[in-house]
Amino acid sequence: MTLEPLALPVTDDATTWSDWVQDRATTELDSARRLVEEVRTASTQDAVAVLRKWDAAALHLGNAAAMGSLIGNVHPDQQVRDLADAAEQDAQKLATEWSLDRGLYDVFAALDGDGLDPLAARLLEKVRKDFRRSGVDKDEPTRNRISAIRQRITELDQEFSKVTRDDVRSIRVAPERLEGMPADWLEAHPAEEDGLVTVTTDYPDAVPTRMFARDQDVRRDMSVAFLQRGWPTTEPLLQELFALRHELATTVGFPDWPSYDADVKMIGEGDAIPEFIDKITAAAQEPMERDLGLLLDRYRRDFPDAERIEPYDAIHYQELVRQERYDVDAQKVRTYFPxxxxxxxxxxxxxxxxxxxxxxxxxxxxxxxxxxxxxxxxxxxxxxxxxxxxxxxxxxxxxxxxxxxxxxxxxxxxxxxxxxxxxxxxxxxxxxxxxxxxxxxxxxxxxxxxxxxxxxxxxxxxxxxxxxxxxxxxxxxxxxxxxxxxxxxxxxxxxxIPVELVEAMRRSDDYGKGIYARTQMFYASMSYWFHRDAAEPGGPRDLTERMIELQEKYAALPYLEGTHMFASFGHLGGYSSAYYTYMWSLVIAKDMFxxxxxxxxxxxxxxxxxxxxxxxxxxxxxxxxxxxxxxxxxxxxxxxxxxxxx
CATH class of the missing domain: 1.10.1370.40 (Neurolysin; domain 3)
Structure with a gap:
């Protein structure tokens, strides 16, 4: 049987797209509701039929949520994005309603799992666990509070994403201060009427500017602008988000959010997260020291009295180390990758x-x-x-x-x-x-x-x-x-691209992985401790202050005064306390390879x-x-x- 793909609107007209988003969401959510009503009245003697209806309802719900998440993040028109965000909220709200519906839980609790094939049995086990984790066994006022918390978490997550998506900052620079930038980049960034070039914090501007610009003040200004995105708007959003996640976790029987979140992950327990972070931190200590030694040696050729590498200079001087020690010029490398x-x-x-x-x-x-x-x-x-x-x-x-x-x-x-x-x-x-x-x-x-x-x-x-x-x-x-x-x-x-260049690139990539691993552990520690701190008396602390503490403990590079990197750290939304997963997955990836x-x-x-x-x-x-x-x-x-x- 040939399955037809989803048909998107044939025009870029915002009104047409708005209608399509609303129609798609309404159709999918209505189908989901209809199937769940059938689950309520289905015979619990036929476990497979009940599971099929529930799974189909989840598929329709997922269709609405996925469409809302995607279109809310990519459509060029703000009105369409807002409608898509609303559709995602509606889907999340419906999912929460189901998860707290004691009548639905009773249906699955009554199913006879004997004789189910392995996948159906696996599904039944997971559905029952979903209900238990949701707080379905709580009294009605508590379930109502859980529902309100989940709805607000969705709203906060979307608002955080929206701010970080829309907060594009820029610096204005005289052309002569952009010496060192790639020729194709300079060609694409002509001076404007006032004689200055606008350089934004979007990646195609920010990355090469911090890497190649020879003017230290330009690198500093771009680094500060990049690391201030989202500030100060997102801090209260994040503080509320962490507090609500903690309240949700404790309401359903967990000591804190990381414990609740880890319960359905490979790591299993929240307390295992800082143990893993410390394990990687220790393993990366010697490689980090080796990397920083090479970096500081090169830095002192230009700044003889330097006791440390300044954070706004790190990317630039790592690139110089690669050029001079490993004969890898990133600007030459770029020419092979149109x-x-x-x-x-x-x-x-x-x-x-x-x-x-x-x-x-x-x-x-x-x-x-x-x-x-x-x-x-x-x-x-x-x-x-x-x-x-x-x-x-x-x-x-x-x-x-x-x-x-x-x-x-x-x-x-x-x-x-x-x-x-x-x-x-x-x-x-x-x-x-x-x-x-x-x-x-x-x-x-x-x-x-x-x-x-x-x-x-x-x-x-x-x-x-x-x-x-x-x-x-x-x-x-x-x-x-x-x-x-x-x-x-x-x-x-x-x-x-010459084989010799790629081999040199690989050698140069080995340089810096100690710095990289420790940077990742800094991010993972923020992800974990921002959420874990919500369990402490008084709740979450000042996030900039806490970030600086964690950076000093885990990161390879120092804090850049006046910046607030966490304010645009999008993984605090979807990944919550589990940014450690990138390094956890890398351990498995290296073994699979x-x-x-x-x-x-x-x-x-x-x-x-x-x-x-x-x-x-x-x-x-x-x-x-x-x-x-x-x-x-x-x-x-x-x-x-x-x-x-x-």
């Missing part, structure tokens, strides 16, 4: 690796720069799903890099559809951004390949949240292989086994079991430790 070639190369590499092909389709999208592709098995004619690539910055758009769901896939019902939302240059790309593109595409592949389960609950990226990043982090390895890169990375003359032969990264046996036993399974089994099935053993810390010490 965006169109990188995008096409990404599709060719992942197609070859996973046995897929992508066919670009001319269909309606929300912005003219978005491209759409249907995904097929390399030898098949039946579509596996549709992907959209929205890869350049614009006003009102999500400011980071992420994969958004448009539709989860369920076998025989609807195909998966996913969207990459990034903010890359339209011209030459830094190699770091190339690896980011591969990383985010890893989520998209996981979403598509895992979108063919019989159950919506297990569709796509439906594993424990602290495994979610592992497949994406592993796919970054293909963006570092010389033979892989030479298939698409070439300069204006058509010359492929050890199964591949670095001399043959496209070995069809290994790649096929990984595709079929990890990605295509979605959430059909616990992540540790999926990985063990692929590796033939439980995952270990050894590969990560060896990589960090290398």
């Amino acid at each position: 965006f169109p070639k990188v995008r096409q190369g990404l599709l060719e590499v992942t197609g070859r690796l996973f046995g897929l092909r992508y066919e670009q389709v001319d269909v309606p999208v929300w912005h003219e720069e978005v491209t759409a592709y249907d995904v097929f098995r390399a030898e098949g004619e039946e579509s596996l799903g549709r992907i959209y690539l929205d890869l350049h910055p614009r006003e009102g758009k999500y400011k980071h890099a992420a994969q958004f769901t448009l539709a989860d896939g369920v076998e025989g019902i609807q195909n998966p559809e996913g969207v990459l939302v990034c903010n890359f240059s339209r011209g030459l790309m830094e190699h770091d951004h190339v690896t980011t593109l591969f990383h985010e595409f890893g989520h998209l592949i996981h979403h598509v390949l895992g979108g063919h389960s019989a159950w919506a609950r297990f569709a796509g990226v439906a594993t424990e949240w602290d495994f979610v990043e592992a497949p994406s982090q592993m796919l970054e390895e293909w963006a570092w292989d010389p033979d892989v890169l030479r298939t698409f990375a070439s300069n204006e003359a058509g010359e492929p 050890s199964a591949f032969d670095e001399d043959d990264l496209f070995d069809p046996e290994v790649a096929g086994r990984y595709r079929d036993r990890v990605l295509a399974r979605g959430g059909e089994a616990d992540a540790a079991d999926l990985v063990a099935d692929f590796l033939g053993r439980p995952y270990s810390f050894d590969s990560y430790a060896a990589w960090l010490a290398r």
Whole structure:
């Protein structure tokens, strides 16, 4: 049976899009409500039929929520974004109503799970746990309070996202102060009528400015502007968010939010999070000291009396170390990565690796720069799903890099559809951004390949949240292989990137990973302790003060006076207390990559086994079991430790 993809509006008219958003949300939520009413009256003797209706209702609810989240972050028109945000809120509100409905819980509590196949039994177990975690067993006033908390959390999360999305700052700079910037960047940034150049805090401006500008004051001004985004607007939003999450967790029986959140993750317990952070911090101590020693030696050639590297100079001088010690000039590297070639190369590499092909389709999208592709098995004619690539910055758009769901896939019902939302240059790309593109595409592949389960609950990226990043982090390895890169990375003359340059890039990438690991642990510590502090008498502390304490304890680089990095740290929304998951996933990613032969990264046996036993399974089994099935053993810390010490 051919499943038709979702049809988006054929015009960019805001009114038409507004109507479509409202119609889509209304239709999906009405379908969800109808199915749940059928669940209430279904015979508890037929557990599979009840589970099927509930799962279908969840699929419709997810369709509304996913559409709202995506369109609220990407549509060019503010009115449409606001309506999409409202649709997402409506979906979350309905989900909360269900989770606190004692009558619904009683239906699932009464189901006879004997004789269910393994996936149906897994679903029943998870549904029952969802209800228990929701507080369904509390009295009516308490359930009403939980409902109000959840609604307000959704509103705060959306407002936080909106502020960080819309708060684009800028500095104005005389052209002569931009010495060192790439030629293509300078060409795209001419002086305005007053003779000054506007440089924004969007990534295609902020990253090269902090990396290449030779004027220290320009680097400082850009760093300050970048690290002040969201301030002071988001601090009260975050304080309220942390307090409400704590109240929710304690109301349903947990000591704090991290404990509640970790209960459904691989890590299991909230107290294990700081233990993991400290484990990585200790492992990264020696590599960090080595990295900082090289960095400070280079810095003192320009500032002989320096006792430390200034935070606004760190990126610039790390680049100089790479140039001088490893003979890697990022500006030269950029010339091999024009965006169109990188995008096409990404599709060719992942197609070859996973046995897929992508066919670009001319269909309606929300912005003219978005491209759409249907995904097929390399030898098949039946579509596996549709992907959209929205890869350049614009006003009102999500400011980071992420994969958004448009539709989860369920076998025989609807195909998966996913969207990459990034903010890359339209011209030459830094190699770091190339690896980011591969990383985010890893989520998209996981979403598509895992979108063919019989159950919506297990569709796509439906594993424990602290495994979610592992497949994406592993796919970054293909963006570092010389033979892989030479298939698409070439300069204006058509010359492929030299093997020697890629090998030097890899050596230079080893430099700095101690700094990177400790920076990640600083972020993870904020994510955890901001939430854990809400359990202390008096609630959360001043966030800037607490951030500075954690930066001094965990980070490799010092605090930049007058900045408030947490105010635009978007992961405090969706990831809440679990930013540790990036490094947790990296430990697993390094171990999974050890199964591949670095001399043959496209070995069809290994790649096929990984595709079929990890990605295509979605959430059909616990992540540790999926990985063990692929590796033939439980995952270990050894590969990560060896990589960090290398």
